[in-house]
Amino acid sequence: xxxxxxxxxxxxxLIPVILIYAFYVxxxxxxxxxxxxxxxxxxxxxxxxxxxxxxxxRAADVMTDKLLIALSAGGLLLYAGTGVVSxxxxxxYLNYSALASNPLTGQHIGIIVIELGVGLTVASTMLLIFxxxxxxxxxx
Numbered sequence: 001x002x003x004x005x006x007x008x009x010x011x012x013x014l015i016p017v018i019l020i021y022a023f024y025v026x027x028x029x030x031x032x033x034x035x036x037x038x039x040x041x042x043x044x045x046x047x048x049x050x051x052x053x054x055x056x057x058r059a060a061d062v063m064t065d066k067l068l069i070a071l072s073a074g075g076l077l078l079y080a081g082t083g084v085v086s087x088x089x090x091x092x093y094l095n096y097s098a099l100a101s102n103p104l105t106g107q108h109i110g111i112i113v114i115e116l117g118v119g120l121t122v123a124s125t126m127l128l129i130f131x132x133x134x135x136x137x138x139x140x
Contacts, residue, residue: 022040
């Protein structure tokens with residue numbers, strides 16, 4: 001597949017569009033359907049397309065296992081940390097109203113931060129699964 005010029009050109013056109021759409025779904029998720037899970041899956045498909053078209057080695061050079069594990073753990077810590085911060089500010093766990101003086105503003109901040117944590121975790125976990133299976137198939 002790496003020698004196919006049309007495929008490489010189309011991938012170079014589509015990958016930025018897919019990434020922009022993932023960011024749109026990520027940061028518009030508190031106002032409409034969508035959010036962290038959907039954005040994480042969309043984001044990971046852009047990286048998967050890159051890996052399939054340009055090669056696993058090139059994709060693995062950019063998205064190393066250490067980086068993906070760190071992003072996955074960071075997303076989980078961001079999610080859990082938002083709940084802990086809510087508790088430290090006098091609210092219940094994941095009660096975002098405590099995050100700002102105005103409860104509505106606190107809700108928006110909390111949802112954006114939580115969805116960002118979910119998006120990071122989903123995207124990195126999907127890529128870890130893909131790379132794990134791809135390495136297993138290639139090594140056979």
